[in-house]
Amino acid sequence: MGCGSSSSADDLTAEEHEKAFTVFRKIDVDHSGFLTINELRTALKETGDVSDEDVDKMMEAIDDDGDGVIEFNEFKQLWKAGRDAT
Numbered sequence: 001m002g003c004g005s006s007s008s009a010d011d012l013t014a015e016e017h018e019k020a021f022t023v024f025r026k027i028d029v030d031h032s033g034f035l036t037i038n039e040l041r042t043a044l045k046e047t048g049d050v051s052d053e054d055v056d057k058m059m060e061a062i063d064d065d066g067d068g069v070i071e072f073n074e075f076k077q078l079w080k081a082g083r084d085a086t
């Protein structure tokens with residue numbers, strides 16, 4: 001349900017990129033190269049009290065190309081959004 005292609009420049013620094021990738025790999029427990037909703041759910045529940053509904057919503061928001069999994073480039077957008085929000 002993504003609206004248009006937002007191919008904005010990747011403005012993460014090398015350090016941020018590395019940090020994001022470390023977290024990504026940690027969440028990607030089966031090392032498939034992408035995050036499934038189950039992996040996302042596990043990761044989010046570890047950080048706090050998150051309902052399945054919240055996970056579903058988040059998944060939908062992150063999954064830009066709508067293939068049901070989160071690739072690293074999608075995760076990076078999340079990382080960037082989280083950084084910009086603080």
Ligand SMILES: [Ca+2]
Pocket residue numbers: 063064065066067068069070071074
């Ligand atoms: Ca995706």
